[in-house]
Amino acid sequence: MSIFVILGLLLCIEAPGSSAVTPVFVKKGDDLLLNVTEEDDPQRFIIVVWKFRGNTLATFSPNGKTTVFGAYTGRVETSVKTFSVKLNNLQEADSGVYTAQVLGRKEQTLIEYDVTVQAPVSPVGLTVDSVSSSSDSCNLTVTCSTQDSHISSTLTCDTQTCSQEGGERSEVTTSGASLRVYLETDSIICNHSNQVSWTKNMTNIQDVCPQHAGSECVSAGISVCLVKTVVFSVGLVVMVSAVITVHIMEKLKKKKL
Numbered sequence: 001m002s003i004f005v006i007l008g009l010l011l012c013i014e015a016p017g018s019s020a021v022t023p024v025f026v027k028k029g030d031d032l033l034l035n036v037t038e039e040d041d042p043q044r045f046i047i048v049v050w051k052f053r054g055n056t057l058a059t060f061s062p063n064g065k066t067t068v069f070g071a072y073t074g075r076v077e078t079s080v081k082t083f084s085v086k087l088n089n090l091q092e093a094d095s096g097v098y099t100a101q102v103l104g105r106k107e108q109t110l111i112e113y114d115v116t117v118q119a120p121v122s123p124v125g126l127t128v129d130s131v132s133s134s135s136d137s138c139n140l141t142v143t144c145s146t147q148d149s150h151i152s153s154t155l156t157c158d159t160q161t162c163s164q165e166g167g168e169r170s171e172v173t174t175s176g177a178s179l180r181v182y183l184e185t186d187s188i189i190c191n192h193s194n195q196v197s198w199t200k201n202m203t204n205i206q207d208v209c210p211q212h213a214g215s216e217c218v219s220a221g222i223s224v225c226l227v228k229t230v231v232f233s234v235g236l237v238v239m240v241s242a243v244i245t246v247h248i249m250e251k252l253k254k255k256k257l
Ligand SMILES: *[C@@H]1O[C@H](CO)[C@@H](O)[C@H](O)[C@H]1NC(C)=O
Pocket: 024, 033, 034, 035, 113
């Protein structure tokens, strides 16, 4: 046990100044600004280099000259003052680690970004596969489906509450997105999401199971049902009082006559 701790410490000591790689997620087609943080800002340097997979994207010289290389010309904008590069119209193939290095008296890595470019997720379909209902309960099976994946779930409802067998269900699709099916208030929700986008599809349980009145009457706090009951009661009291008052007034009038 302690051997591993010592090994871990040694590994940490062995790599001084190596900052952690910063993960960045970008939606396909978007631009990305890669920065050098202020504290990393090189003061005395010969050249600052941005690299991707061993290739040089761009360089900054102390005299304010910037150069963009090869396939990146036209796709990369540079900012001399901040040593930052802006990559335009990112595609999946642009995913990977981008490194800013300063070459001075010695080579030093300023910052590293692990960039993941993702396309927005596709819409998600929600189908009710089966419904079996009696006067006081209703069981249904639903399926959430995307192009490359699907997930099913069974729900059991009585007149007021529903429960999802096994709780919320989720899975990771082959394209690395996440597909989840869960119950929220009186709806079943399918949520298809990745780091840059999400889509949902939902259905109201009452539309499928009419005997399920909903959790309106049992929801936490001051329930809608209680408010309705109070308003109705007050209304009734006011009306009855009005009738009685009119009655008494008329009797009094008759007595006077
Ligand atoms: C670079 O800086 C800009 C402005 O502060 C910020 O919006 C952007 O997210 C930063 N880029 C990264 C990769 O952190």
